[in-house]
Amino acid sequence: MPHHILIAEDSPSQRQLLAKLCRRLPGVEVHEASDGRWALQLAQQITQLDLVITDVNMPGMDGIALVQAMSRLVTLPALMFLSGDVPELLSGCTRAAEELGFSHVGHCAKPVDPNELLAQLRLMLERQTGGTGPEIHITLADIMSGLAHNQFCAYYQPIFDQYSRQAVQLEALARWQHPAHGLLGPQFFIGRLEHDDAIMLLTRRMVQTSLDLLDRQPWTRGLRVSLNLSRSLLHDGDFFDWLLQEMETRRIEPSRIVLEITETLAFNNLGNTLASLLRMRMRGFELSLDDYGTGHTTLEHVRDLPLTELKLDRTLIHDIHRDRRSWSILKATVDMGRQLGLRMVAEGVQNPDDFTYLRKHYPDLLLQGYYLAMPAPANELRQRLRWMADGADSASA
Incomplete structure (x- = not known):
């Protein structure tokens, strides 16, 4: 079609x-x-x-x-x-x-x-x-069958340090290798799994796959892995205990795992959210606020959460090289993050002009986006840990 x-x-x-x-x-x-x-x-x-x-x-x-x-x-x-x-x-x-x-x-x-x-x-x-023909109809039964037959896998997108030009972090992204439709993105299954309270099955699979990568591949030494938390898992004490056990079994330090939550998730039921995040941070996990800039977060909110990282949403980054209004917003956001001692990631770096602007004005930001590296399966990842030279390096020259 x-x-x-x-x-x-x-x-x-x-x-x-x-x-x-x-x-x-x-x-x-x-x-x-x-x-x-x-x-x-x-x-x-x-x-x-x-x-x-x-x-x-x-x-x-x-x-x-x-x-x-x-x-x-x-x-x-x-x-x-x-x-x-x-x-x-x-x-x-x-x-x-x-x-x-x-x-x-x-x-x-x-x-x-x-x-x-x-x-x-x-x-x-x-x-x-999703990279496929337009008419795809997916049911919960289809998804559960895919999980049962090990059709789901992890792709990883590198996050780069600008000074070393090396990846320092990998974001784990779920993909479905569907037997009829090919590789499907999360828009085909995440919403349904969350709606039917079945997201735990996929999250456990992603966690185990990512921890095995850190445990078994020597070239991942020094890399962190980011994992996205859904609303139901954030307040699930059993999941947190299971995660700790999985890490202890592989002798992986919690500081190598970044748990990502969205703005909407962070400030829904703030008391319980704060208690859960404090417990995770106490154990040494890194905590990231994803998609920052799309919601209604205030400085007070960011200050109260035990965050270590702020991910700047792609809407702040896209066309930043020529969007003068966004210049002021980005500067204020970065200044705030610096004052709070947060590591900051600019998501959605998609073109050489935005890349060059960020290199010139914000060299301390970590960078993530298709211009630097596409998400890839683990077996293709090693050669992507330095940002894709000619394009990116020449743009910053």
Whole structure:
């Protein structure tokens, strides 16, 4: 099945250029509309719409109104905003779309850089569809069968120190090697497992696989591994005791494990959350606040949690090289982290311009993103522990 891309652009020449670019992507079918109303009609008619590229400022129904109307669709596509206006407008559109429920949202300033736009579109389609054909229906029974047949595995994305240009940390990411659909990302199974209180089964598998990696591979010496904690596991004392036992069996120090929680998770039922985190920190685990910048965390909240790490969300990092409003936000956030003595990770480093900006202005940040290294299985990881030279190194020269 092809990936369906819808372009909403009132300029015929721009629309033609975008359509031509999109058709360079494999397996796509492109639909074109000259205004928001026509685009909405097409969006309602296309059975499986994967990606919408829309100009923000169009006569009649503009791109923002189009996205508001599309938020009522049964299945929401990925979104790419385009605009020649100030960068702050694009950033605001992205945040508004995310609040409306769109999971995969990007933006690109006009005039577009064809290579940058194509790279973003490829990534968005991969995330939207999991790298597979668009129509995939997964049940809890399918997931449980996959777990029973050892179809789930861990991929790892390196996190780099800028001074040494070496990986110092690996984030463990769950993948499903589905017998019919190929490699599936977490959007196909994490939500269902959490909803049905079955996330423990997958988390234990990820923990054991990651601890075995640290225990059995000499080249992992000195590396930390980040593991994501779900809401149910954060308050599960039995899971914490089991984790300690697994580490003691392999003689792995707790300081090599980074337990990641999201902003939303951290401040739901704050008393119990704080008690759980204090217990983990007492035993020597590293604690990270993930996706920082997407919620409503205050300085007081961050101060009260026993954190060792702050992960700056990709929405703060994307297009940081030209988004002047984000410059002030990022500076304030980094200054706060430094004052609290926190290690900080910039997530979502996807292009050479953002990479170069961070190298110049924030050399103490750890960096993570597709521009530096893609997630990989353990057997391909060793050669990725130094950031992918030519691209990254030449960009910082």
